[in-house]
Each structure stands twice: as C-alpha cells, then as structure tokens.
Amino acid sequence: MRDFSVFLGFLLALLPFMVESAGPINDDVLGLIVFKADVVDPGSKLGSWNEDDDDPCPWFGILCDPVTKRVTEVSLSGLSLSGKVGRGLLQLQSLRKLSLSSNNFSGTLNPSLTKLPSLQYIDLSNNSLSGSIPDEFFSQCGSLRALSLAGNAFSGVIPASVGSCSTLVSLNLSFNKLSGSLPGGLWSLNELRALDLSSNDLVGEIPKGIDRLFNLRMISLRGNRLSGPLQEDLGRCSLLKSIDFSENSLSGSLPETMRSLSMCSSLILSSNLFSDEIPDWIGELKSLQHLDLSNNGFSGKFPDSIGNLWLLKEANFSGNFFSGSLPQSMSGCRSLSSVDFSRNSITGSLPSWIFQQHLERILVSGNKLSGPLQVPVISYQNLSVLDLSANAFSGWIPAEIGSIQGLQFLNLSHNSLVGSIPRSIGGLKMVEVLDLSANQINGSIPPEIVGAVSLKELWLKSNSLTGGIPSQIGNCSHLTSLILSHNNLTGSIPPTLLNLTDIQTIDLSLNNLSGSLPKQLSDLPHLSAFNISHNLFSGDLPAGNFFNTIPPSSVSGNPGLCGAVVNISCPGVLPKPIVLNPNSSSSNASPDSALSPENLAHKKIILSISALIAIGAAALIALGVITITVLNLRVRSTSASRSAAALTLSDGYYSQSPSTDANSGKLVMFSGEDPDFSSGAHAILNKDCELGRGGFGAVYKTMLRDGRPVAIKKLTVSSLVKSQEDFEREVKKLGKMRHNNLVTLEGYYWTPSLQLLIYDYVSGGSLYKHLHETSPMNPLSWQERFDIILGTARSLAYLHRHNVIHYNLKSSNVLLDGTGEAKVADYGLAKLLPMLDRYVLSSKIQSALGYMAPEFACKTVKITEKCDVFGFGVLVLEIVTGKRPVEYMEDDVVVLCDVVRGALEGGRVEECVDGRLHGKFPPEEAVPVIKLGLICTSQVPSSRPDMSEVVNILELIRCPQETLDSPWRR
Known part of the structure; x- marks a missing residue:
C-alpha cells in the first residue's frame, strides 16, 4: 500500500505535463485514490472508489457539480476510518465541503488544506489529530466559512493569524488541549456567528474588543482557566443568543452593559468566582430561557424583577450565598420547568408557586427553609425530581406526596420531620430514589412501600423506626441500595431479601436486629457492601464471594457472631454418643424393668463413659488444631525469613534479586542502591519499630546499611493485590513520581503472600x-x-x-x-x-x-x-x-x-x-x-x-x- 501511495504521488507530480484531455477528471480521480491509499477502511465503505473510473461522481460519499463533473463535496463522517488526511485532497480544486468527522484520523493538520480556492466548510471533529495548528492554516484560508477541529488532541496556542480568516462564520476548536491566552485577532472576525473554544486549557483574561463581533450569536469558553472580570463590551454584542463561560475562574460582578442582551436565551456562568448580588436589570433579558449562576459567590436577595422572565425554563442558583426567601415573583415565570436553589442560605417556607408551576425539577436542598411541608392536592404529572433535603422542615410527611405519579427522585433527608411514613408512599410507581434519612420519623416501615415498583435506592437511616424489616421489601426487584442504619428495628433479616438479585449495598447497622444470617446472602451476585455492625445477630457468617473479603468493621458489635472475620471460632457440632442397653434385646422386658435401680445405675455409668469419650475427642481435636497452627506459623516464619534473607542485588536503573525458587522474594530498588537493612530484614516486622497503621497496611521504620532511615509499608491487602506483573507495573509507575511535596517511593519487595513498599522516611510526623x-x-x-x-x-x-x-x-x-x-x-x-x-x-x-x-x-x-x-x-x-x-x-x-x-x-x-x-x-x-x-x-x-x-x-x-x-x- 505504501509503494502504491508513492507511485500515485509520482503520478500527481506528472499531472501538469499530461495531455489536457486527461486533466480535469483525472485530477479528482487520482487525488481521491491517493487519499484512499493513506486510509484504513475496516468497513470497506470506500470499496466503490476505483482508479479505472473516468470520474468519481458515482463513488460513495462524493458529490460533483452536475455540469463540470468536478468534486464539490467529500462526506465520510462516522465510518471508523483511520490513517492520515493525505495530500491527495489538495487536487480537488472545486471542493467546497470536506467532512471527515467522527472517525479516527491521526497525524497533524496539513496547512495547505485551506489553499483550496473553493473550500468553504471543513469538519475534522472527533478524530485523533494532534500537534499544533500551523500559523499558515489561518493566514491563507481564502473563502473558508465554517471550521470545526473539535474533539481532537491539538495543542499549543491558537495562532494569532486566526484574525486573517475574515470570512469565517463558525469556528469550533473545543475539546482539545489548546493553551495560552485568547488571541486578540479573534475579535477581528466580524462575520463570526458561532465561536466555541470550550474544554481547552486557555488562561488569562478575556481581551477587550469582543463588541467588534457584531454578528456573534453564540460564544462558549466553558471549561478553561480564564480569569479576571467580564469586559463591559460583551453587552454590546446585541445579537448574542447563547453565552457559556462556565467552569473558569472569572470574577467580579456582572457588567451592567449586559442588560442590552435582549435576544440572549441562554446565560451559563456557573462554577466561577463571580460575586455581589444579582443585578435588578436581569429582568430585562426577556428572551432568557436558561439561566445558570450556580457555584459562584453571589449573595444577597433575589431581585423581584426575576419574575419578568416569562420564557425562563431552567434556573440554577445553587452553591452561592443567597439569603432571604424564595422569590415570590417567580410565580410569573410561566414557562419554568426546573429550579435549583440548593446550597444557599435561603430562609422562610416553601412558596405556593413551587407546586403550581407544573415544574419537572425542584431542588432546594442545603438551605434554612422551615415550617411544615404542604403539598396541594393537585395533579403533578410533570414533577420528576423533588429535593428538599438538609433544611429545617418540620411536621409530618404529607400523605398527598404519594399522588405525585411521575416522581422519580424524592429526597426529604436531614430535616426535622416527625410521625410515621405515610402508606401512600407506595403510590410512587416511578420513584427510583427515596431518601427520608436523618429525620425524627417513627413507627414501622409500611409494607405498602412495595408499591414503589421502580425503587432502586431506599434510604431511611438515622430515624426512630421500630418493628421489623417488612418481608414485602423482597418484591422491590430493582433495589440496589437498602440503607436502614441507625434506627430501632427489631426481628431478623427476612428471607425475601434474597430475592433482591440487583442489590449492591445493604446497611442495617446500629439497630436491634437479631437472629442468624441467611447463608444464601453470599449468593447475591452484585453485593459489594454489607454492614450489620452493632446489632444482636448470632451464629456464623456466610462464606464465599463478597463475604470472603468483608471488613471486620462491617460486622462488629454483634457478640453472638462467630467466624474468621470476627476472630471468634464457631462451636463445633459433635454427634451424640450412641448408648446401647444390654437388656434391650429381650423382647419380654417390661417397661418398669428399665427404671430399676440396677438399670439406672448402669445407664449413669454408660453416660459418664460416653461423656468422657466426647470430652477426650474434643480435646484431641483442639490439640491437633493448635499443633497444626503452630507448625504453620513456624513454617511461614521460616519461609519469610528465608525469603528476606535470599535478597541479592544487581546493577542497573534499579536493583532486584533474582527469583531463585518459589519461596524466595523479589526486591527492587529504583535508585540502584544497596538496600540491606542494618538490623536484618526481620526488623521491619518488629512491633517496636511500628510507626502506625492505615487502611492499606502497617508502617515500620528501619535503617539501611548506609545509616539512612526508610519507612516500610507492609500491605495487609494481600488477598486483593493484583498479580505480580500488574503489581510491579503499578508500583514502578509510582516509583517514577518525583516531586518536592511527595514522599518518594524507593522500592518494593514481592512474594505472593507478602508485599512491602519502601519509602523515604519523613521525620516531622503527620499533619x-x-x-x-x-x-x-x-x-x-x-x-x-x-x-x-x-x-x-x-x-x-x-x-x-x-x-x-x-x-x-x-x-x-x-x-x-x-x-x-x-x-x-x-x-x-x-x-x-x-x-x-x-x-x-x-x-x-x-x-x-x-x-x-x-x-x-x-x-x-x-x-x-x-x-x-x-x-x-x-x-x-x-x-x-x-x-x-x-x-x-x-x-x-x-x-x-x-x-x-x-x-x-x-x-x-x-x-x-x-x-x-x-x-x-x-x-x-x-x-x-x-x-x-x-x-x-x-x-x-x-x-x-x-x-x-x-x-x-x-x-x-x-x-x-x-x-x-x-x-x-x-
């Protein structure tokens, strides 16, 4: 294929010298064939491209001018093509549109592409192109009107020559790795209607002069590192409909000139450092449909003028410092479908308009709202999300809440609600998440909850619930999380819980539950968290699957539980001794004869002997277990000592011991230094040298032979550690991390049953x-x-x-x-x-x-x-x-x-x-x-x-x- 490509390139070089009769058509045919030679086509989409054809007009993805038969459009989007965007396309002198988006083309950008005299539209988005954008790519762009390089891996700065591309109407460079500041030349593109530079690594302030883009309709600078204030001239782009400056570090207040943006329908300024109050002129943006000011430093009260936004559909004010009450004037926002006031300092009660606007999403969590919950008896076919959590609401949960048929997410947690859970909660047929945690709810869990057939997560923790876990809970077949901790529940785990084959998390801790645990719990295929700590359960723990790695803290506080996890042996079950009555063979023995003094005495002797036999057997078994355990410990200790003693070193980037046999360990030092411990390898296992213990293991201090102290982490997650190959790959990656504020990983030691990590010793203690x-x-x-x-x-x-x-x-x-x-x-x-x-x-x-x-x-x-x-x-x-x-x-x-x-x-x-x-x-x-x-x-x-x-x-x-x-x- 490479030789064929070279040959075609040679033909292209000879084209100017060929006879004119072969000129116009062969230019396009040969140009496309050269392009195809650089392309990998797994779906054979370009199978119709044949170099023997007189013209390429019938080919897949090709459009031609009906008169001249010259190629005007190449559209090959989403075909899983890969390879290079080759120079063959430069022969298509009549090409107006090139679309190669959503493929896997790689390599750099050919700066000569924009030299094509008729080219107006280039879409190379969502490929794997990389490198910098050449300066001449923009300086010679001729009649180019639309350019999209989005979703690639371009790096470097945006060339200053971008301002030379004066015919551009749409420019999309989003989702790349572009850095540096915004070039001022961007504001010279006065034909520009859409500018998208989102999700790059651009820094600095937004330069002045944006008002020169008087045709601009859409601008997105989302997800960069831009800082500083918004320039006043932004408000002079009077045709702007969409502004997205979210996820930057912009600061200051909103410039008053923005009140002139009467055509703006979407204003997204979330996740910045803006401050001050929302200006009263916000109500003058009459076309606004989407307003997102979340996660900033806005404060003060909401202006009444916000009620003038009659077309507003979505409003997000979450994560600020707003105070006062929810704005009553928003009852005038008749188009509203979603409001989010979460994580502010809003006080008062819920206004009536909240439930009268046919909203789809209501989120007011993390405020200081209070008073009883009052839900009018009306139809809520649209409401799907209701989050009133982390406030100070009081009173009972209204029964009317069960009539919200379309509700999918209900969170009333962390309030001061009292009373029992209304039985009407079972009417929420579509609810997937139900969270009533951290209230003062009492009574029992209503069995009607099974009516919530779509339920996936049920959170009732930290209340005062009593009674048992209803067996009907096993009919909630989609349940993935069941969190009932910190209540006063009693009884046992219902066997129907085993029907929850999708369950992943069960937390029943801090209750008064009792009984034994169903052994079939280990058969639940997706169970990954199971906490029953601080209850009254007894008997042995299930074995297998998740329960082989369950942390002890998840079952602690149950004195009657036994098993390896809680380090309590379960009592063995020995068969009852068989007692033979020598007189029982007589068929004539009377019932009273068995109760004679002689027979009673004989029976006592037999029982005593059998008891002694049972006790002796038990003692022998216990002695055997102890003996085997001691031998195992001795063998392991000897093996570990031999492994530690078998360490030898070789030169190179890192030092390691050769693997001599199955019992020897492998030691690697990334610096190549001699790691011999001055007091012997056993010192790292000495309790006196222990510095502390964490989630992944214990840490010991020891000295190398050169007198340098090191910290040794002995991993206690051996059963979960990857294979040796994967383990070493990950550790070597960490060993390359070198930074003044990181504890340096110096090396490691590996055996299948023991893994050690060797770090620099830091003397000042922990923060x-x-x-x-x-x-x-x-x-x-x-x-x-x-x-x-x-x-x-x-x-x-x-x-x-x-x-x-x-x-x-x-x-x-x-x-x-x-x-x-x-x-x-x-x-x-x-x-x-x-x-x-x-x-x-x-x-x-x-x-x-x-x-x-x-x-x-x-x-x-x-x-x-x-x-x-x-x-x-x-x-x-x-x-x-x-x-x-x-x-x-x-x-x-x-x-x-x-x-x-x-x-x-x-x-x-x-x-x-x-x-x-x-x-x-x-x-x-x-x-x-x-x-x-x-x-x-x-x-x-x-x-x-x-x-x-x-x-x-x-x-x-x-x-x-x-x-x-x-x-x-x-």
Whole structure:
C-alpha cells in the first residue's frame, strides 16, 4: 500500500505535463485514490472508489457539480476510518465541503488544506489529530466559512493569524488541549456567528474588543482557566443568543452593559468566582430561557424583577450565598420547568408557586427553609425530581406526596420531620430514589412501600423506626441500595431479601436486629457492601464471594457472631454418643424393668463413659488444631525469613534479586542502591519499630546499611493485590513520581503472600498530629498552614498531570519534614487492587471518612481526579479551622464543611479559623482560602476546579507583603 501511495504521488507530480484531455477528471480521480491509499477502511465503505473510473461522481460519499463533473463535496463522517488526511485532497480544486468527522484520523493538520480556492466548510471533529495548528492554516484560508477541529488532541496556542480568516462564520476548536491566552485577532472576525473554544486549557483574561463581533450569536469558553472580570463590551454584542463561560475562574460582578442582551436565551456562568448580588436589570433579558449562576459567590436577595422572565425554563442558583426567601415573583415565570436553589442560605417556607408551576425539577436542598411541608392536592404529572433535603422542615410527611405519579427522585433527608411514613408512599410507581434519612420519623416501615415498583435506592437511616424489616421489601426487584442504619428495628433479616438479585449495598447497622444470617446472602451476585455492625445477630457468617473479603468493621458489635472475620471460632457440632442397653434385646422386658435401680445405675455409668469419650475427642481435636497452627506459623516464619534473607542485588536503573525458587522474594530498588537493612530484614516486622497503621497496611521504620532511615509499608491487602506483573507495573509507575511535596517511593519487595513498599522516611510526623494532638501552646502558624496547603495542592496537581489519582487524601497521609515542608504519602495505592471497587476501597480507608467525595456512594459515576479535589477541599478546611472533618457528638454528627459554610455565610469569619492562632492571620488570605475549600467540596464533580487551577488560585491569594515581622508569619 505504501509503494502504491508513492507511485500515485509520482503520478500527481506528472499531472501538469499530461495531455489536457486527461486533466480535469483525472485530477479528482487520482487525488481521491491517493487519499484512499493513506486510509484504513475496516468497513470497506470506500470499496466503490476505483482508479479505472473516468470520474468519481458515482463513488460513495462524493458529490460533483452536475455540469463540470468536478468534486464539490467529500462526506465520510462516522465510518471508523483511520490513517492520515493525505495530500491527495489538495487536487480537488472545486471542493467546497470536506467532512471527515467522527472517525479516527491521526497525524497533524496539513496547512495547505485551506489553499483550496473553493473550500468553504471543513469538519475534522472527533478524530485523533494532534500537534499544533500551523500559523499558515489561518493566514491563507481564502473563502473558508465554517471550521470545526473539535474533539481532537491539538495543542499549543491558537495562532494569532486566526484574525486573517475574515470570512469565517463558525469556528469550533473545543475539546482539545489548546493553551495560552485568547488571541486578540479573534475579535477581528466580524462575520463570526458561532465561536466555541470550550474544554481547552486557555488562561488569562478575556481581551477587550469582543463588541467588534457584531454578528456573534453564540460564544462558549466553558471549561478553561480564564480569569479576571467580564469586559463591559460583551453587552454590546446585541445579537448574542447563547453565552457559556462556565467552569473558569472569572470574577467580579456582572457588567451592567449586559442588560442590552435582549435576544440572549441562554446565560451559563456557573462554577466561577463571580460575586455581589444579582443585578435588578436581569429582568430585562426577556428572551432568557436558561439561566445558570450556580457555584459562584453571589449573595444577597433575589431581585423581584426575576419574575419578568416569562420564557425562563431552567434556573440554577445553587452553591452561592443567597439569603432571604424564595422569590415570590417567580410565580410569573410561566414557562419554568426546573429550579435549583440548593446550597444557599435561603430562609422562610416553601412558596405556593413551587407546586403550581407544573415544574419537572425542584431542588432546594442545603438551605434554612422551615415550617411544615404542604403539598396541594393537585395533579403533578410533570414533577420528576423533588429535593428538599438538609433544611429545617418540620411536621409530618404529607400523605398527598404519594399522588405525585411521575416522581422519580424524592429526597426529604436531614430535616426535622416527625410521625410515621405515610402508606401512600407506595403510590410512587416511578420513584427510583427515596431518601427520608436523618429525620425524627417513627413507627414501622409500611409494607405498602412495595408499591414503589421502580425503587432502586431506599434510604431511611438515622430515624426512630421500630418493628421489623417488612418481608414485602423482597418484591422491590430493582433495589440496589437498602440503607436502614441507625434506627430501632427489631426481628431478623427476612428471607425475601434474597430475592433482591440487583442489590449492591445493604446497611442495617446500629439497630436491634437479631437472629442468624441467611447463608444464601453470599449468593447475591452484585453485593459489594454489607454492614450489620452493632446489632444482636448470632451464629456464623456466610462464606464465599463478597463475604470472603468483608471488613471486620462491617460486622462488629454483634457478640453472638462467630467466624474468621470476627476472630471468634464457631462451636463445633459433635454427634451424640450412641448408648446401647444390654437388656434391650429381650423382647419380654417390661417397661418398669428399665427404671430399676440396677438399670439406672448402669445407664449413669454408660453416660459418664460416653461423656468422657466426647470430652477426650474434643480435646484431641483442639490439640491437633493448635499443633497444626503452630507448625504453620513456624513454617511461614521460616519461609519469610528465608525469603528476606535470599535478597541479592544487581546493577542497573534499579536493583532486584533474582527469583531463585518459589519461596524466595523479589526486591527492587529504583535508585540502584544497596538496600540491606542494618538490623536484618526481620526488623521491619518488629512491633517496636511500628510507626502506625492505615487502611492499606502497617508502617515500620528501619535503617539501611548506609545509616539512612526508610519507612516500610507492609500491605495487609494481600488477598486483593493484583498479580505480580500488574503489581510491579503499578508500583514502578509510582516509583517514577518525583516531586518536592511527595514522599518518594524507593522500592518494593514481592512474594505472593507478602508485599512491602519502601519509602523515604519523613521525620516531622503527620499533619494530623500537628493539628489535633500537639500542645495548644505550640500550634502551626498561619504561614506554615498556608505552605502546607499550597505544597499539598502542588503535589496533587503533579500526580494528576501523570494520571495518578491519590484516592486516600487525609491529614494523616500528609507528613511534615524537618523544615515543615508537606510531603504527601500513600498516593495511588488503590490501583494495586484487582479492580477499583469503591465499596471495597471505602472499607479499606474508613479512616478517610469525611474526606470521601459523594460520588463514592454512587456506583454508576466514574471516580476521577475530582475525588481528590473534594478531599483536598476538606483538608483545607481542616487545616484552617484545626477541627476534624467529622465530629461525633452525643446525639449528632457535625460535618466540618457545613459548619464552615454556615459561619462564613453568617459573617463569622473568626469561627472559621483555628482559635489557637489568636487572631494572627491575614483575613485577606484566610477568607479566599476558606471559600476555595468550599468550592472544592462541591457535591457536583464538574463544579470542582482542577488541582492545577487550585495551585494558580492559591498563588494569587498569597499576600505579596510576606515580611518576617508580620504577626501571622511567626
């Protein structure tokens, strides 16, 4: 194929010298054949392309001018083609439209493509093209009107020459890796109607001059790292219909000139740093249908003018600092279908218009709304999502709520609701998620709940429910999560629970349930979390599948349970001894003869002998078990010692011991140094050398022969560790991580039953100890805390750039060296497990409670770097406040994020900073850092910034006057 391509290229070079009769048609035929030669076509879609044809007009995907027979359009979208976009297309001098989108073309962009004199439309979106966009690609673009390079891997800056492409009407460079600032030349494209630069890595401010795009209808800069205020001239683009600047770091207030955008139907400014109040002129945007101001710093009350937005369909104000009541004027928004006021400081009661607007989605969680719930008796065919959680609603759950036939998501958790669960709840035929947790609900779980036939998640934890688990629950065949913990339930687990073949999570902890556990629980195919701790269950645990790896904490607090997990042996069942009566063979023996003194005495002797036999047998069995156990331990100890002693080294990038036999271990040091331990390998197993224990194993301190201390982590998840090949691949990847704020992984040791990780030893102890266990007279200064926050952020940004997710960020995994520099430890260890099952993971890092992102609880959501961002946000608040992420009171659980948000919204900044600092901190640094921490702990992953953005923001927050005599620097 390559030789054929070269031959065709040679023919193309000769075309100008060929006879004119072969010219026009052969140019297009040969050009397309050369293009085909560079293409891999798995579906044979280009099978009709034959070099022997006189013209290509009948070919698949080709359109020609009916008069000249020259090719005017090449449309080959979505055909799974791959290869290069070759130079053969340059022969198509009459080409007006080129569409190769949604394939897998690779390579770089040919700058000569735009030289084609008639070309007006290029769509190369959703391929695998890479490299930079050549400057001459735009400088010679001729009559080009529409260009889409979206969904590729282009990098570098947007060429300044883009301003030369004056005929462009549509430009889409979204979902690439473009960096740098926005070139001012963009604003020279005064024919432009649509501009999409979303999901790149663009930085800096939006330059002035956008008002020169007087034809602009749509602009999207979503998902970049742009900062600074919105320019006043944006409001002069009077034809704008859609604006999306979300997921950046834009700040300031909304410029008043935006009131002139009377044609704007979509305004999306979510996940930025905008502040101040919503201006009253918002009501002048009469064409507005979609308004999203979520996850910013907006405050104050809602303007009454918002009720003038008669065409408004979706409004999202969540994640701000709005106060006052829900705007009554929104009853005038007759087109409204979705409202989200979540996570603000809104007070008062639910206005009547909420249930009279035929809304599809109502979300007001995380506010200060109060009063009883009043649901009018009307038809709610449209309402599918109702989230009133985390407020102060009181009274009974209204029975009318069961008449909302189309409801799919109902969350009334974390309120002060009382009474029993209404039986009408079974009328919610379409509800998939029902959450009534953390209220004061009493009574029993109504069996009518089985009427909710679509139910997937049932959350009733932290109430005062009594009675048993209704057997009818087994008819909810789609159930994946059953959370009934922290109630007063009694009785046993109903056998019908075994009918829930889709169940993944069962939490019955902190109740008064009793009885034995059905052994068939281990047959549930998708079960991945099962918590029955602190009940009255007895008997042995099920065995097999999930129950082979169940964490002990999930079954603790049940004194009657036995099995290996709880480290209590189950009593053996011995057969009753057979007692033979020598007189029983006489058929004439009378019934009374058996009760004679002689026979009774004889029977006692026989029973005593049989009892002695049983006791002796039991003793022998016990002695045998003990003997075998001791021998096994001795063999294992000898094997481990031999394995440790068998370590030898070789030169190279890393040193390792050759695998001598099945019992020997493999030691790898990434630096090539001699790793011999000065006190012998057994020192790492010495209890006296233990530094601490975490979710993945115990850590020991030992010395190398050169006197250098190292920390050895002995993994206690051996049964879950990958194969040796996969384990070594992951560990070697971690061994390449080198950053000033990371604890360096120096090497590892492998046997099938023992895995050790060798780290640099960090002498200053953990951040947890410095925050929570040091003397109140010697707390960390503000400067030290800020440096720890910044250092941790830099380490996470470094890990994320190398596609490593930490998964287990917490203050005990942030160590301080002798100079106070932060060193992040335990990164990437979850990848050593055979699969990233979030329930297994959460059971291994339960000490990270409070740091774990909410998506860990939803198995359908992908775990990403944004989980680390959430944990980092919690860590920031912990460092600033000096308080633990979660505090357990006698009758309550206090979540740090909620406390800080409430204090900040109430203007009580001093409550958000560790009192041990005695006011020695700069508020101009502390307040932005706290706000950044709250933004990082957003419930929505996409609303959290990337760690690289966090680093930039922290560097901007740090006050420039860092003098040594400042009181907070001491």
